[in-house]
Amino acid sequence: TDLEVTHWWTSGGEAAAVKELAKGFDATGNKWVDGAIAGSGGTARPIMISRITGGDPMGATQFNHGRQAQELVEAGLMRDLTAVAEKGKWKDIIKPASLLESCTINGKIYCAPVNIHSWQWLWLSNEAFKKAGVDVPKNWNEFVAAGPALQKAGIQPLALGGQPWQATGAFDTLIISLGGKDLYMKVFKDKDAKAAAGPEMAAIFKAANEARKLAKGTNVQDWNQATNMVVTGKAGGQIMGDWAQGEFQLAGKKAGTDYTCLPGLGLNQYLTAGGDAFYFPVLKDKAKSEAQDKLAETIVDPKVQVAFNLKKGSLPVRGDVDLSSANDCMKKGLEVLAKGNILSSTDQLLSPDTQKQKEDLFSQFFANESITPEAAQKRFADIIASAN
Amino acid sequence: MANISTLNSTAAGFDAVSPQVAGPSGRKPRKVLSRRNIILYGLLIVAALYYLLPLYVMIVTSMKGMPEIRMGNIFSPPMEITFEPWAKAWASACTGLNCDGLSRGFWNSVRILVPSVLVSIAVASVSGYALANWRFKGSELFFSILIIGAFIPYQVMIYPIVIILRELGIYGTLTGLVIVHTIFGMPILTLLFRNYFTSLPEELFKAARIDGAGFWQIYFRIMLPMALPIFVVAMILQVTGIWNDFLFGVVFTRPDSYPMTVQLNNIVNSVQGVKEYNVNMAATLLTGAVPLIVYFVSGRLFVRGIAAGAVKG
C-alpha cells in the first residue's frame, strides 16, 4: 500500500537518513511516497496542519515530538498507536522514557519517536584553530577566549544561521551548559518568571551577548550552510544539535581529527532528549491504516534505528541496539545518555506559541546589537511569565 | 475668361509674387546624436541595464561550474560553458528522496494551470459582463465587497478556505485548487472585465437585445469575440500568477501533484553541503520560462489590452 509521508528532512545527511526509513518500510511490502518540503519545519508544518485539518491528511507526518501536534490529537485527528506500542513493547525499549511520555496524551500513545536529538553541542573546526594558531578549545569559555585570534586570522569565530530557531536553540543550550540543569528546569518546566528575571539568567544573557559578537557576520540562513563553514574551516565553531554531525560525515570529515565536538559545550554535560516523531492521521482507508501500523513498527525497528541514526547523526530511541559503528561524537553522546544526564527538550516543555515568541526574541537579539542583554532578559521574563 | 491655369502654373504664380527671402531650404540638418536623444536613450539604456542585470546574472551563473562560482564574481561570463546545472535542475536535483528535479512538477503545473486559467477567466469574464451590462439592485455592492477582497492577504484567508473546502469535501483535489485560484483571481479579473465591457458601446448590447439574443447569446456571440485584448491581459495575469503560485499549490494539493514552484522551492531550499547556485539559477530560469515566454510572445497585446480595460476607471 502506498503511504504518503511528509517531512522536512531535505539536507544531505537528512535525506540519506530518510532513505533508510523508506527502505525499511518498502521492505514490508508497502511503498513510501516521499513528501519532502524544504525550508525547515517552519515552512512545512503549516502545510501539514492545513492538510490534516482540511480533511485530506497524508499517511504519516513528521513533527518534533512534544506539543506541536497536541491539539490535532485532542481533536481526534490522529491515530491511536497504543495497540502497536503494546505489541512492540515500546514502553520497555524506548529510552529515555520521556520520549514516549511526550507521545502520550490521556494515556494513549499517538506517535512513534524516530530519534533523539540533543541540542547541546559545540562543533569545532580543528583546521580553523590550527590556522589561527591556538589550541582547539575544550569548552565554551576557551572558545570565547580564542575568538579574537580567530578573527585576526580572518576566520568567523562562531557560525550562526539566520533562521530564528537556531538562535533560540543556541540560547537554550547556553542556559543548560552555563546555568545548569536547575536553572533550565526552573525557567522552562516551572515557568518561573522570577528565575527568568534573576541574576543567574543575567549571566546567561551576558554570555549570549558575547556569542552574538562572535557570530556577527555569518550571513547565511540555513543551519547546514553555517555548519558547512565549520566543515570547510571558514568558521571556528557552531552551536548546533547533533544533526550537524551528518554534514561532517557527508563531507568525509573524521571526528577528532578534522573536527571536534563538545557535548554540553564542554561544561555541564547535560543533553536534552527531544527529537522527531512520526504521527499518523486518522485515515478512512483500512489498508492504509494497516500500512500506518507497519510504518510505526518499522520506525522503532532496531535495524532501521541503527541505519537511520547513523546517517542522521542522532541517537536511537532504544537502548538495546548495537552502535559499535558509531563514531567518536555519537559515542560521547551515548555516554552522557548512559549517565542519565537527560532533560526534556523545550519542544516538550513549551507550547509552540511560547517557542515562537522566544524565537522572535532571540533572533532579534542575535541579529541586532542595539538590544541590550538587560532589555532582552526583561522580555524573556515576560514571555516565561505568560507561557503555558 | 482667360484664367485657365493648371495647378502647376498656380504654384509658379505664387513664386513670382513672393518676396525674395533668404533662408534655409530643404531638410533641417538634424543630428542623430542630439542632446535630447542622448539623454533619452541614455536613461532608457541605464534603466534597461538595471532590469536586465538579474537575468544576466541568472543565465551566466547557471552556465558556470561550482568551482568557478566560488572563485569568480557573479557578473563575469562563464569561462567554460556547461549545461550540466540545467540538466541537473531539470532531471536530477533531489528533494528528500525524490531526485527527479523539476521535471516532475512541470506537468503538474500544466495540469493545474490549464483548468485554473480557463475556469477563473471564464467565471470572471461572465461576472464582469453581467456587472457591466445587466446591473440589478445590489450588484454593485457585491462588486465592492469583491474589490475590497483584493486587499486581503492570502495568508489570512487560508484558514477559512481550508474549512470551506473541507466542508465541500474537495480539499486536496484539483477541483479544490482550481476553485481557490478562481476565487483569488476574481477581484482583479472581474474589475478588468467589467471596465472593459463598460467601455464597449452600449448600443451593441442594445442592438443584440433587440435582435432577440439572451444573456448567454450576447455573451458568447457578441461580447466574447470583441474581448480579445482583455482576455489576453487576463490570460497573462493568470498564467503568471498561477504558474508562480507556491502557497496554494502546496497547501491545497498532495505531493504527487505539487506544482513546479514547490520543486523549485525544495531545490533552492534544500541545501546539501553548499548551495549549488548554478543549479538554483537554472531551476529558477526553467520555472520562469513559461510565463516569460508568454510575455515575450504576447507583450504587445498586453499593453493594448491594458489600455483597453484597465485604465478606464
Next chain:
Amino acid sequence: MANSVSIRKLSLSFGAVTVLKDLNLDIRDGEFIVLLGSSGCGKSTLLNCIAGLLEPTEGQIFIKDRNVTWEEPKDRGIGMVFQSYALYPQITVEKNLSFGLQVAKVPKPEIDKRVARAAEILQIGPLLKRRPAALSGGQRQRVAIGRALVRDVDVFLFDEPLSNLDAKLRSELRVEIKRLHQSLKNTMIYVTHDQIEALTLADRIAIMKNGVIQQLDDPIAIYNKPRNLFVAGFIGSPSMNFLRGELIETGGKTVFRTNGVDFSLDGYEANGPLAAGRQVVLGLRPEHIGIDQPEADRELHQAVVDIEEPMGADNLLWLKHAGHTMSVRIAGARRYAPGSQVRMSFDMRLASLFDAQTEDRI
C-alpha cells in the same frame, strides 16, 4: 386609422432625475414620426422605452394595441437603428443581418431570402461578405438599417442614425430613408436633433423639451405656426428673430411696438383678439423678411448691415434695426457690404406672436 404605437402617461426617472413626465403619444399606422429636441431632453430615453430597453417608472406602452410595457424587446415587433451603427464588429455583414433571425431560429432558406431582399433594397449586396470595419460610415448605417429590415418588424426606431455621417452622406441617406418609408410603409419613429432631417422626413414632428412634448404636428405647421416660443426658436436656422415689445392701439389698429418702432400686424392670423397693452414677442423668420423689395401694401423699415454671411445659394445678413440684430436670408446673388443701408419689409401672414409671459402663441 389604427394606432401603431400608443404611449400612455409614461414617466421615467433615473433616481431623483425625472427624464420623462407623464407623456402621451399616439402614432398612426405607417406614420413617420420624428422626435426632435435638444440634447438631453429625453428623446433617446423615450425611444428606449418603446424598444423595451428601459423600463418606465409609470405608464404603459402599446404596440399594435397590445400592451407591451413589460415585454422583452424582441417580442415587441420593433427594429432599432443606432447612431453608432452598433454593428457586431467581429462578424460579416451577412451574419450581422442574419444574427437576429438565427437567434429566433428562423429556418435557413427563409433567412437567406430575407437577407437577400434587404441587401437588394439597401444595395449592400456586394458588401455581404465584408466585416463592418471594412465599410464606410454610410455603408455601415445601411447595414444597420438592414438589420432592422430583415426582422420584418412593425415599427422602426431610429436613434439619430445619421449624426455620425458627414454632410454629404447625411443628405444622401436621408433621401434613402425617405424612399424606404415610401416603399415599406412601416411605422417609423425617428430621433434627431437635426431639424433639416425632421422637416424633410417627418409626417409629424414631436418637439420635446425636458421630457415633455411641446408640439406634435406636421412639419409645415410646426415651421409656420409654432405653438410656443420654444418651438419657434428651436426650428429654423438661423433662428427666428424675436422682438420683445407690446401691443399698442393706434389709429384703430393694433400694432406691435418695440423700442419705439411700430410694426403693422396686417395679415397676422391671431388665435384670438389682440388686446392692446399686452406684452408680446414678435417672431419673424429670416427668409420672411424682404430686403429692398418695396411691395405696395407693406411698410418699410430702414436698417444697417452688420455682418454678411454668404452661403453660396443664400446670403445671410445680420441687420441692426431698432436696437435689435436681425438675421435675414436672401438669395445668394445679392450682396451687401457691412455698413450699407437697406430697407426691410415684413410678411405678417408668416409672422408669429407670442405672449411674453406664457410664451404661447396668440
Next chain:
Amino acid sequence: MANSVSIRKLSLSFGAVTVLKDLNLDIRDGEFIVLLGSSGCGKSTLLNCIAGLLEPTEGQIFIKDRNVTWEEPKDRGIGMVFQSYALYPQITVEKNLSFGLQVAKVPKPEIDKRVARAAEILQIGPLLKRRPAALSGGQRQRVAIGRALVRDVDVFLFDEPLSNLDAKLRSELRVEIKRLHQSLKNTMIYVTHDQIEALTLADRIAIMKNGVIQQLDDPIAIYNKPRNLFVAGFIGSPSMNFLRGELIETGGKTVFRTNGVDFSLDGYEANGPLAAGRQVVLGLRPEHIGIDQPEADRELHQAVVDIEEPMGADNLLWLKHAGHTMSVRIAGARRYAPGSQVRMSFDMRLASLFDAQTEDRI
C-alpha cells in the same frame, strides 16, 4: 499688401506617405483664409506645419516675412485653436488663459489685463473660476479661442474649431468668430470641412485635395466659377447636378446633349471656344434651376417629381429628367407632391461646363 504667412514649396511625408506636395500659399495681412477639403486631405497637417508642430520635409514657411521654418511654435507669433478644445482640464479657465503668459514670464498685471480683455471680448468673464469640465461645448471653445487671444499673436490658426458643437451653437460661434476677425483684423487661417463655415467666414477659400490646393479664391468665385469638377462637386449642398454628355453643333449653335436631350448653352461664359464633339460635364446648381417659371428666353424641360424634401425655408425637389435625378431648390412655400409633372428652366449664366477628361472648367 504685405504677406502675413507665406509658404514655399512645402512638402511633408510620413514615411512613404506624402501628405503635402510642393505647396505654395501666400496669405495677406489681416486676411481670413479657410482651408477646406475632405477628411484626410492634409488640412490639419498644413496647419500644424505653419504652427511648427510638424517639421516639413521640404520647403519654407515665412510669417511676417521672417523665415520660421525651424522655429519653435511659441516663437512664431501664432495662436491655435483645436477641434477638441484641448483645454487643460485640471485648472481653471483663468489659469488656462494665463498659463502660457506665466511661462513666458509676462508680469502679473499685464497678464491680468490681457485675460480680462479676452474674457470681455469672448464674454467668458463669469466662467473664469470654473474648470473646463463645468463648461458647455460652446463655452469651452470660447475659452480655447481666448487662450490664443491673450497671447497677442499675429496669426490665428483654427483647426475645425466648431466641429464638435451642435448646429445651433455652431452658427452662433461662427458669427462670433467673424465678428472677432472684423474687430481684431488679425490674420486667420481656418481649417474646416463644413462648407457653410468656409463660405460665410472666408475672405478667400483654399480648396484642398490630396495635399494639393485645387483652387484659392474668394467664396463667390469658388461657388459660381469652380475651377474644376472636384471643386464644383465639393462646394454646395445639395451638390451641383452633373450631367455627362457632349457638345453638339446644331443650327449654328453649340448645345449640350445628354441622353438625347439638348440643352441650350446660351449665356454660358466659356473660357475658350466650345468645340463640338467634346465630351463634357454640365454642372447646374439646385438653386439655379427654375420650376414652372416660364421666362421668355429660356427653354423648358419636362420632369417628374421623385421626392420632395421640405426644409422649412426651402423645399428640395428630386426630379427625374432624361435619365438623371436632379435636385432643385425652391422657396419653402411652394409644394409639389411626388409624381407631379413640372417644367424646369436653366440659367446658363450660372452653369458650369467641365471637360470630361481633364475635369477642368472650360
Next chain:
Amino acid sequence: MAPHSSAGRPSQLFKNLNSKIALIPMMLVALVVFLGGTVWTVVYSFTRSGLLPRLSFVGLDQYERLWAAPRWIISIQNLAIYGILSLIFSLVIGFVLAALMDQKIRFENTFRTIFLYPFALSFIVTGLVWQWILNPEFGVQSIVRSLGWSTFEFDPLYNSDIVIYGILIAGLWQGTGLVMCLMLAGLRGIDEDIWKASRVDGIPMWKTYVLIIIPMMRPVFITTLVLIASGIVKVYDLVVAQTSGGPGIASEVPAKYVYDYMFQAQNLGQGFAASTMMLVTVAIIIIPWAYLEFGGKKRG
C-alpha cells in the same frame, strides 16, 4: 385609442434571471469567502484558539498582546516604510519610464519587454536573484571592492537598519514594469491636441507633464494605486524568499506575522487578531476612497 389595461410590473427578482445566475459565483465569493471569511476571522480573533479554532472568548487579550509584541510593531513599521516608498518609487519610476517610452522612440517593443519581464517571475525567483546580487560576499559589494574601493559597504540584506530597502529594490524591480505599462497606456490616451496646445503656449515639457498631463491621468493613477496597494498589503513571498524576515526580525511584515502565528506558533487567535488589524487598516484606507470613487458614479 389603445385599450387601457394596466398589467402590473412583473416581479423584479426573476427579471433577467440568467444574469443573476451568472453572478452567483461572484456573489458567493464575495459573501461567503471574503465577507464570511472576514467575519469568521474577526470573531475568532477574540478567542483563545490555538491550532484549531475554538470559541473560547478572551476579549481583547489577543489584541493587547499583539500591540505589545515588538515583532508586530516592527512589522507595521516595515510595511509602512515599504508601502510608502514602494508607492512613491513605483509611480515615479513607472511614470518616468512611460514618459520616456512615449517619446516615439525606436525599439519601443524591446524596451517595454525588458521593463516588463520581471513581472512574469515569481517572488521566489525575484527574491533569490536579488539575495544573490546583494550578497556582500560575492554580489555587488565584493565586486566594487575588487575594483579598488575596499571600504565600500553595500549589504542591505544583512544590515538590520536598511534591510527593508534591500527588499524594496527587488520589489521595485519586479513591479515597476507593470506600472510603466499602465502609465504608458494612460499617456497614449491623452489627446494629442493637449500636447500641441502646450507647445504653442510655449510650456516646457516637464511642466506640461507635471501640471497638465499628470492631473489628467487621475484614473490611471487610481487603477495603478489599487494594484500596487493591494500588492503591498500582501507582501510576504518576497520577504520570505529574500530574508525570511531577518536579520533577526528586522524585515518582518504583517502578513508573515499572521502566517507564522497561525501555523508555527499554533495560536490562531493571535494570527486572527493580526489579520483583523490588517483588515481594519485596509478598510480605513480603502472604504472612503472607494466611496468617493465609485459611490456616485453611474454608467452614462
